[in-house]
Amino acid sequence: MEAVKPTFQLYEKKFKALADEKRLEIMYELCQRGKTCVCDLMEIFGVSQSKLSYHLKILLDANLIEKETKGTWNYYDINEKEVNNLLSEELCCIFRKVENKAGNNSCC
Amino acid sequence: MEAVKPTFQLYEKKFKALADEKRLEIMYELCQRGKTCVCDLMEIFGVSQSKLSYHLKILLDANLIEKETKGTWNYYDINEKEVNNLLSEELCCIFRKVENKAGNNSCC
DNA sequence: CTTATATATCAATTTTTTTTGATTTAACAA
């Protein structure tokens, strides 16, 4: 009996989203800061609004980050569960929220 | 004291290499078969020689696979250590050599 | 209602990546 060949479309999408230094920095910043609105991210990265929106959408579509709307503000945060399912412990430690780092994890 | 911001260039490169369904399939096939020469991969994927070479080079440059030359043949294989350092256990199981799957791993 | 603010979306352009076919390199066999 042969193992069924997995379909990699979904992973392609997720890795594409991660395949950009700017987006990795966004992910890292979201971990460090938790829920952050677009305007703050704009300041942090000194990047135009539409460009930032574009990159956030790619991460969002890959389900690596989450969005919460409050009035006119949109707050983004890391989707830690999804990241943990995808990346190694070592890497998850980079993309793990500050408050969770000191805990009972084997790594970090 | 603030955490030093990691540089993500290296990860960008690795994720770029993974951000392609064809290359993920190559990785999977290498796990299933172990050391495999380019000509066999050409048959398996029904893809042109130069195209395959191109994709193998990207994976090789990202250090996700390894190359061994014997005469005119080049054999490629997964770089399991590197993959384990990068990806979650769940994903490593997809990209783990058949002979290592039945063992004492917590997953698979 | 009018205005202002936050953010998403769109269309055109630029940049990057991928594909293709041809050429090159290197090892081997006759």
Next chain:
DNA sequence: TTGTTAAATCAAAAAAAATTGATATATAAG
């Protein structure tokens, strides 16, 4: 040496992704 095979590399073309500036949408405030 000559011919053959495996595989890398190159240059041009095609396709995909990113950037830019403008516009649209939606909420909130006056």
